[in-house]
Every structure is written in structure tokens, then in C-alpha cells.
Amino acid sequence: MNYYGSPVMRLIEEFARLPGVxxxxxxxxxxxILNSPDEKANxxxxxxxxxxxxxxxxxxxxxxxxxxxxxICDSSRRDDTTVMVVESPQDMAAYExxxxxxxxxxILHGAISPMNGISPANLRIKELLARLDSDSPITEIxxxxxxxxxxxxxxxxxxxxxxxxxxxITRIAHGVPVGGDLEHVDPITLLRALQHRRxx
Amino acid sequence: MNYYGSPVMRLIEEFARLPGVxxxxxxxxxxxILNSPDEKANxxxxxxxxxxxxxxxxxxxxxxxxxxxxxICDSSRRDDTTVMVVESPQDMAAYExxxxxxxxxxILHGAISPMNGISPANLRIKELLARLDSDSPITEIxxxxxxxxxxxxxxxxxxxxxxxxxxxITRIAHGVPVGGDLEHVDPITLLRALQHRRxx
Numbered sequence: 001m002n003y004y005g006s007p008v009m010r011l012i013e014e015f016a017r018l019p020g021v022x023x024x025x026x027x028x029x030x031x032x033i034l035n036s037p038d039e040k041a042n043x044x045x046x047x048x049x050x051x052x053x054x055x056x057x058x059x060x061x062x063x064x065x066x067x068x069x070x071x072i073c074d075s076s077r078r079d080d081t082t083v084m085v086v087e088s089p090q091d092m093a094a095y096e097x098x099x100x101x102x103x104x105x106x107i108l109h110g111a112i113s114p115m116n117g118i119s120p121a122n123l124r125i126k127e128l129l130a131r132l133d134s135d136s137p138i139t140e141i142x143x144x145x146x147x148x149x150x151x152x153x154x155x156x157x158x159x160x161x162x163x164x165x166x167x168x169i170t171r172i173a174h175g176v177p178v179g180g181d182l183e184h185v186d187p188i189t190l191l192r193a194l195q196h197r198r199x200x
Numbered sequence: 201m202n203y204y205g206s207p208v209m210r211l212i213e214e215f216a217r218l219p220g221v222x223x224x225x226x227x228x229x230x231x232x233i234l235n236s237p238d239e240k241a242n243x244x245x246x247x248x249x250x251x252x253x254x255x256x257x258x259x260x261x262x263x264x265x266x267x268x269x270x271x272i273c274d275s276s277r278r279d280d281t282t283v284m285v286v287e288s289p290q291d292m293a294a295y296e297x298x299x300x301x302x303x304x305x306x307i308l309h310g311a312i313s314p315m316n317g318i319s320p321a322n323l324r325i326k327e328l329l330a331r332l333d334s335d336s337p338i339t340e341i342x343x344x345x346x347x348x349x350x351x352x353x354x355x356x357x358x359x360x361x362x363x364x365x366x367x368x369i370t371r372i373a374h375g376v377p378v379g380g381d382l383e384h385v386d387p388i389t390l391l392r393a394l395q396h397r398r399x400x
Contacts, residue, residue, distance in 0.1 A: 003293040004255070005266035011251035014244045018229045027290060029218045033248060034255055034264070041252040044214045045245040048233060051211035052241040055204070055234055064234070066205035090227060093203040183224070 008034065060131065062107040062124045064089045072096075072105060079103045084142040085128065085158060087111050087151065091144065091182040098187045101194060103142070106131065111150035112157055118150075120157060128158075132165055140168040142197055147176045159200040170197040208234065260331065262307040262324045264289050272296075272305060279303045284342040285328065285358065287311050287351065291344065303342070306331065311350035312357055318350075320357060328358075332365050340368040347374060 002009055008030060015026035033041050057063070058070035061083075065071070072078060072092075082103030086092050092105045108123040132138055143158055145151035159169050173196030176185055202209055208230060215226035233241050257263070258270035261283075265271070272278060272292075282303030286292050292305045308323040332338055343358055345351035359369050374392035376385050385393075 001293070001296060002271060003296060004264035004289055005270070007247070007251040007254045007266050008264050011247040014247040017240070017244075019232050020225055020228060025220055028220060030251065031288075031290070032219050034251060038252060040217070041248050044217075045248040047207070047211040047214040048241050048245040048248075051207040051230065051234060052238060054207045064204040064208050066207050070205070071202060088231075089204055090231070093201070096201060096203060 057107075061105045062109060062127060063092055063105060077102070080137050081139045082142065083128075083131065083138055083140070084144050086144045086182070087146055087154075088183075091146070094182050094185065094187075095144065095190060095194070098191045098194065100191055103140075108145070108154065111145055111154040113150045113153075123154070125158070125161070129161075132162070132167060138167060140170060142170050142172065142194075143200070144172045144182070144193075146182055147172075147174065147178050147180060155200075163200070169200045171200055172197050257307075261305045262309060262327060263292055263305060277302070280337050281339045282342065283328075283331065283338055283340070284344050286344050287346055287354075291346070295344065303340075308345070308354065311345055311354040313350045313353075323354070325358070325361070329361075329365075332362070332367060338367060340370060342370050342372065344372045 004012075011030045011033065012023065012026045015021055015029045016023050018026075021029070033044070054066045055064050056066065056068075058065045058073055059068055060073040061070060063070040063072065067074070079102045083106050084092075084095065084101065084103055085106045085108060086095070087108050087110060089107055092107060095101050095105075106124065106128050108125065108128075110118050110123050112118060112120055112123070128141075132141075141158075141162055143155045145154045145158075155171055159171070162169050172193040175189055175192035175196055176182065177189070182190070204212075211230045211233065212223065212226045215221055215229045216223050218226075221229070233244070254266045255264050256266070256268075258265045258273055259268055260273040261270060263270040263272065267274070279302045283306050284292075284295065284301065284303055285306045285308060286295070287308050287310060289307055292307060295301050295305075306324070306328050308325065308328075310318050310323050312318060312320055312323070328341075341358075341362055343355045345354045345358075355371055359371070362369050373396060374389065375396060376382060376389060376393045382390070
């Protein structure tokens with residue numbers, strides 16, 4: 001039903017498309033916007049368009065950034081001999097919050113999952129291989145894919161692929177709860193998992 | 201920290217301002233937008249700006265609409281002798297979903313709440329009085345404000361204000377909710393249900 005007129009109903013529908021948002025939350029959001037000053041609505045709409053327009057992948061690690069190279073790859077204070085491979089930018093952010101890891105990252109943008117039609121070719125794996133060419137300073141690759149079936153399969157795949165290249169391959173320790181998502185793990189557990197990484 | 205570049209961080213912040221949205225949900229929403237086709241992002245941004253621009257209050261009942269008069273006040277099939285007074289457009293929509301009420305509405309846009317600095321002057325009460333002028337067809341006002349302290353206070357206030365005008369004033373019944381267990385109903389509601397018992 002078109003209770004509040006088409007534009008408001010359309011706004012509620014659009015909010016309800018967002019992940020984790022039901023119709024009731026969506027209408028709460030819509031009424032919040034309608035009761036806010038114009039600047040707030042413009043700020044949200046502008047942020048959506050802006051992020052969509054300017055967000056791009058770092059040409060080294062495939063983190064999200066608004067520049068060619070992300071702030072981590074661009075920093076001179078990071079240890080460029082170590083690269084941590086993660087599934088998503090959120091997982092990178094989760095490790096950054098420990099404030100202890102000083103190496104670089106590589107974002108795969110997913111994990112191998114035949115059920116969902118995601119094969120190694122859909123991930124940023126050849127871009128990772130390209131970072132390991134002959135004059136690369138990288139001596140260790142830490143595999144920090146999620147501790148679930150897809151993440152473990154991806155870790156196994158990467159370890160088999162990368163070992164012949166003579167670089168040390170490690171896996172974060174199973175201090176992280178099996179079956180969880182890195183994004184939701186507390187920083188201390190993440191830190192333990194980093195400290196106890198094992199050579200594969 | 202500026203993990204994903206300013207535009208993405210700003211989008212996460214803007215989503216996190218919405219009611220009921222924390223930082224984690226906000227970043228899930230932001231990544232959903234970033235991973236969607238451009239049209240979806242444009243649709244959401246457009247819906248925000250559109251709703252903000254074109255939503256207005258119905259000049260009779262103060263429901264939200266994109267026209268001068270809302271679809272309910274504009275309908276010839278509604279009974280214009282009865283007006284239900286509710287706190288918000290969402291409450292109107294809740295009663296519309298019953299598909300049984302065929303009268304009109306009046307939206308107060310709030311309830312009297314001295315704690316939150318909301319006095320009768322902040323509500324659409326004088327607009328309700330204006331609907332009750334000498335040549336008005338209205339014979340009954342149903343007060344359907346929320347069954348909480350603010351809603352009851354508003355109901356009392358309206359009943360005192362409107363009774364001298366010679367119109368019938370009613371209040372929606374208090375009682376046990378249909379489909380519930382008596383065991384889980386609070387004592388005050390049980391008492392009301394007993395006091396307002398009807399002969400069968």
C-alpha cells in the first residue's frame with residue numbers, strides 16, 4: 001500500500017534492500033531522514049554517490065582507497081617483507097585495529113567456494129603472484145583467510161601454490177574461533193592468532 | 201582510522217547516523233553499495249533526495265504524501281464523519297493494515313511529553329480543531345494515541361478540549377492482545393481488561 005505517497009514508499013523500499021534491514025527499520029530510517037534538516041539527507045545521498053564514484057582498489061594490495069595506492073602500501077613505516085593475505089577489506093581493518101601488525105596486506109576479495117561458483121580465478125590470486133616476482137622484498141606470506149571451510153580451502157590452495165616460490169608461508173593460529181568471521185573477532189584473539197602463526 | 205579512503209569511511213559514518221545502525225552494520229551497508237551496480241547506488245541516493253524534496257503533509261490530516269491531499273482524504277469511499285487521531289503516520293499505516301477502518305485520520309506528529317519539551321502547541325492540535333468548524337460532517341473522534349504515559353496524557357487533554365464542541369469522543373479499548381498468553385500480559389493490562397469486560 002502507498003500509505004505515505006510514492007517518494008516516501010520508494011525510500012523505504014530502497015532502505016529495505018540494504019543488508020540486515022527489514023521494512024520496520026527501513027521506515028524508521030526513512031522517517032529519520034524526513035525529519036532531519038536537508039543537509040543531513042544531502043550528506044547521506046552525497047556520500048553514497050561519492051563513495052561509489054571515487055572508491056577504487058589499491059594497485060598493490062587491492063584494498064579500497066580513493067587514491068592509486070592505499071595508505072598502508074604508501075607508508076614508509078610498514079615492513080614490506082611481510083604480506084598478510086585476507087579475504088576482505090573489513091578483515092584488513094580488523095587486523096589493523098590490533099595496532100601490532102606492521103607488514104603489508106593483500107586482499108583476495110573472497111574465498112574459494114565451489115558452492116557459490118567462486119574459483120581461484122575470481123580472486124586476486126594472480127595479482128598476489130605478481131607481487132612475488134624475482135626482485136620482490138617479500139619473505140613471508142601470512143595467510144589470514146577466515147577460519148571456516150572456504151577460508152581453509154583457500155589457505156590450502158595458496159600454500160600449495162606459493163611454497164614452490166621459496167617464500168615462507170604461514171597461517172594464523174587457531175586461536176580464532178572456528179566457524180566465525182574475522183570481522184567479528186575481538187582484537188586480543190586476533191593478536192594471539194597472529195603470534196601463534198605456523199609454517200605450512 | 202581511514203582504512204578504506206575518505207569517501208568510503210564517510211559513507212560508513214553517514215549510514216551509522218541512521219537510527220538502529222551501528223558501525224558494523226554501517227560498513228556492511230557501505231560494502232553492499234560498493235559491490236552493487238551503479239544503478240542501485242543511484243536509486244538509493246535518488247530516493248533520499250526525492251523523498252526529502254517532494255514529501256509534504258496532507259493539508260487535511262497531516263499524513264505524509266507527495267500531493268496536496270493524501271490518498272485517504274482524497275478518497276470518496278471513506279466515511280468522513282469519523283476521524284481517528286494517531287501520533288504518527290506509522291500508526292495510521294498500522295490501522296490501515298486492519299482493512300476494517302473506513303473513516304479518516306488526523307496525525308498529531310507526536311504526543312504531549314513535558315520531559316521531552318513537547319507541549320500541545322508542538323502537535324497538530326489546532327489543525328484538528330479547525331477540522332471541527334460549524335459546517336464539518338465529523339460526528340466522532342476516535343483517540344488512538346499510544347497506550348503509554350504520553351499517549352494517555354494526550355488522550356486526556358484532547359478529550360477535555362473536544363468534548364465542549366459537542367462531538368462524540370472515544371478511546372480505543374485497552375485489553376489483552378489477541379493471540380497472546382494471559383501469563384505474559386502485564387498486571388495493569390489484565391486489570392484494564394477486567395474493568396472493561398463486555399457482556400457476551
